[in-house]
Amino acid sequence: MITLEVSLGERSYPIHIGGGLLGRADLLQPHVRGQHAVIVTNETVGPLYAARVEAALASLGKTVRVVTLPDGEAFKNWETLNLIFDALLRAGADRKTTLVALGGGVVGDMTGFAAACYMRGVPFVQMPTTLLAQVDSSVGGKTGINHPLGKNMIGAFHQPRAVIADIEALQTLPPRELAAGMAEVIKHGAIADAGYFEWIEQHIQALNTCDPELMALAVQRSCEIKANVVAQDEREGGLRAILNFGHTFGHAIEAGLGYGEWLHGEAVGCGMVMAADLSLRLGFIDVQTRARLRRLVEAAMLPSVAPELGTERYIELMKVDKKAEAGSIKFILLKKLGDAFITTVPDADLHATLQHAILKPPAEATVA
């Protein structure tokens, strides 16, 4: 087991990464105070792992309840969040109750937001079971739900007390979910570490089959990069925005198709290809770098061709992105591989990228 730390003063917390961690009461023990613990999971993950976590908590003498949510991004809304509040109130859960998020990014985001709001804030622990959640959403304290008019529009910054990432849980992950997580892994290389990007390129086949040793290394390096960025900018005042590389386009794809049609990671994969194209048009990266990003996204079994929503619809959807200010859309672009920055862009280049993005790969070699 490897343990990293997210350094946030009194809100600092450990990230434990390794195999067989879901049943480890010793890892939960320092972070679960009070008498009540409530495991929040979904109908897919619960049957696989909830009993293991429940037993670990029970062995610590806790009163444990399990709340099982429907599975999927389409349920990341107030109605589902309210299932958690209902269960907490019916159970008489007090201010010292600890919530445990057992599942992927949706479960983690919703459980974290429920913890942020229940009685104005109770502690929670992240036990991410998907690659996306392990390398990205479980670290950093961003929590929230979707609104029909925008993704993650309602939420809070609420740091977990610990993140416990059990690599073995990834073995049961459907290939499409694994690929979606790889999008964030690729992102970390692209925005912060060209050497890591190259390492992913070299090992993408083994990572696609979830090789345990390589996967543990990827989770570790990605968590290091994310923890480092979060420690410098907890509430996204500046630097942290680079973690949204591919997300401005990605969120528009998700919203435009309807949440749940493409997985978040799939939309981010395609969004990174689009952001690389825009970076090229603005003269920051060369054709080869754009091609490397596209090839790696495709090698990770992620879509690289954007859905045809129409240019105006894309722009309309991006204007409600949280990074937008006074109607001007902010993009995270690559200065070079391993180095990202936030900027606005000329309309003409944005239109060109949006038109190019829906073309099939043969158009890749040149700037359209």
Place this chain on the structure above:
Amino acid sequence: MITLEVSLGERSYPIHIGGGLLGRADLLQPHVRGQHAVIVTNETVGPLYAARVEAALASLGKTVRVVTLPDGEAFKNWETLNLIFDALLRAGADRKTTLVALGGGVVGDMTGFAAACYMRGVPFVQMPTTLLAQVDSSVGGKTGINHPLGKNMIGAFHQPRAVIADIEALQTLPPRELAAGMAEVIKHGAIADAGYFEWIEQHIQALNTCDPELMALAVQRSCEIKANVVAQDEREGGLRAILNFGHTFGHAIEAGLGYGEWLHGEAVGCGMVMAADLSLRLGFIDVQTRARLRRLVEAAMLPSVAPELGTERYIELMKVDKKAEAGSIKFILLKKLGDAFITTVPDADLHATLQHAILKPPAEATVA
């Protein structure tokens, strides 16, 4: 105009108290950044004052929108909160948008919670127009909504950028609302300043008719007491709980009768009489002090006889209070007039208080 400060490090903010402040652009100017400002008000207050605030914001060059909520505690729920989110998203409100809460405690609590959650946090300004909001709910950053199973169960700590309390707005307040605010004024004397309590006793008739000079003094002294407690314990780790004097009983009354039946301040008024009775039974205060509290509550036109919900129902309702821990109910009691503390109490004394509370005043002179 008097200006106090709530000292919370980088979250410190001013409280301006005086007449004619609602139209003062100079008071809003330092706190409204960005291009968008959204005034949240209700259908009672909006027609009286929204145009004035709108004009002040427009004079600063802001794009201003007004969201009008239905009036009343019964609407302090997710559905109404979502009206604010809908309006913000439809208006394309960005992260720098400032919300302005123009109204009473319900508008302030909901606007503050919307500001806490919209895009994970935007700034807001409190412009309280009721006495209760001016002396209590607008100061201290407690925000939230009710859940069918408990009051203020879903919320956040989110400090405003400024509180602008226009004393003139109290002139249009219905007598019942003014009395409800007086409950919190009496509370501040009871828990923190016996001299202030005596001053309220002396001036209660003039305060009941909203004498502007006396009322400005009451708002000032109450805000000083509240700001001082909040500065010492922002997130209610200990001391701040004393501000809930009368609230454990009061919340049970509100929930038991159905939110909106009694005003919050009415329930708190009666709850303080009950808490004083319990303080007497536990040997902390004498019969005279209990009688002074009851007389002042009654002189402020507030109910002092509790509704007959049944002892078991009261206890059940109090067990879901946010201060409860592992099923044990916490009470704020008086050590003496001007000095409060948090404690658990023996069942027998609690039962005696609950039985005594529903009796009419002639029973006051003795411990039943």
